Amino acid sequence: MHRITTVAIVALAAAALSCPARAEVLIGVAGPMTGKLEWTGTQLKRGAEVAVADINTAGGVLGEPVRLITVDDFCDPKQAVAAAQKLVADGVVFVVGHYCSGASIPASEVYEAAGILQISPSSTNPMLTEQGRANVFRVCSRDDAQGFEAGNYLADHWSDKKIAILHDNTTYGKGLADETRKQLNKRGTTEAIFEAYAPGNDDYSAEIAALQAADIAVLYLGGYHTEAALMVRAARDRGYSVQLISGDDTATEAFGLIAGPAAEGTLFTFVPDPRRNAEAAKVVERFRAENFEPDSWTLHSYGAAQTWAQAVEKAGSLELQAVIASLRGNQFDTVLGRMDFDNKGDLTVQSWVWYVWKGGEYVPLE
Structure with missing residues (x-):
């Protein structure tokens, strides 16, 4: 009996070695997770987390599960470069971020050199896409x-x-x-x-x-x-x-x-408040059920990850150039509505809306 058990154990170990653990697709989210803009960083993080959870529930990307890595850039150019370098070392293929334009712009050079896609949810300075880096996109309008x-x-x-x-x-x-x-x-x-x-x-x-x-x-x-x-x-x-x-x-x-x-x-x-989009209703309900109000750029972070996942599926590949071509050549249905990109990586439709703080919340100006 002892010999049979030992043989069985050896066989199981050999089988485990011949069947490696299921691969993961690593992506990052970068923003001010501490400091004066921690509130906003939390929104970016929560948006990306829920997006990844939903992507995995739907089967992942190309049949592989997605895992999110979070880094803190303090909304600081030097810290952003360090955060980007960490994500590169971790092996991510895509980054949701950064929040601040002053962080996104220097980080974009790091991502370009490493062959990593960057989609910012919120960096509005024109220079981000005017630099001409093919790996850079954003799901918000410009300043x-x-x-x-x-x-x-x-x-x-x-x-x-x-x-x-x-x-x-x-x-x-x-x-x-x-x-x-x-x-x-x-x-x-x-x-x-x-x-x-x-x-x-x-x-x-x-x-x-x-x-x-x-x-x-x-x-x-x-x-x-x-x-x-x-x-x-x-x-x-x-x-x-x-x-x-x-x-x-x-x-x-x-x-x-x-x-x-x-x-x-x-x-x-x-930008037009995505919480009012019919496409976002179920996602907004999920956030609120967890006592989290997805204001500011939360849904843009979700939408950035959602757009990437759709682009990968349409490309049939995680390879950077294939995903870039997919982003430029397709339309995407997201919590932010239907969107497409120009050759700079900007949205083809730029839209800004006036709001007023009234009764403790912001509402569209009538």
């Missing part, structure tokens, strides 16, 4: 289109008032401020103030006091929601009713939590 909308809105509604444009000197913030200023000036209106502020401070009362002393009626902010929230709160604390207008990073519950009641009336541009 030249966003700044065009903002500049026109300012000119249409406040050309007779003093306008200030402040930015945080980041790739995203200054880029958006520059595009807004460009269109505002084209419309024949010159801003009273165009200045940088230091991001990461806990108090912006001095900056707000200077705007009030200059009789600024409208503040356009090129930067992130944390500073925007602190500035509008400082203004309301002074009884200063300056109109705050900003960009797409303001589309997060975190802005309302930091600003509190001062958030009321803040205007900003954001």
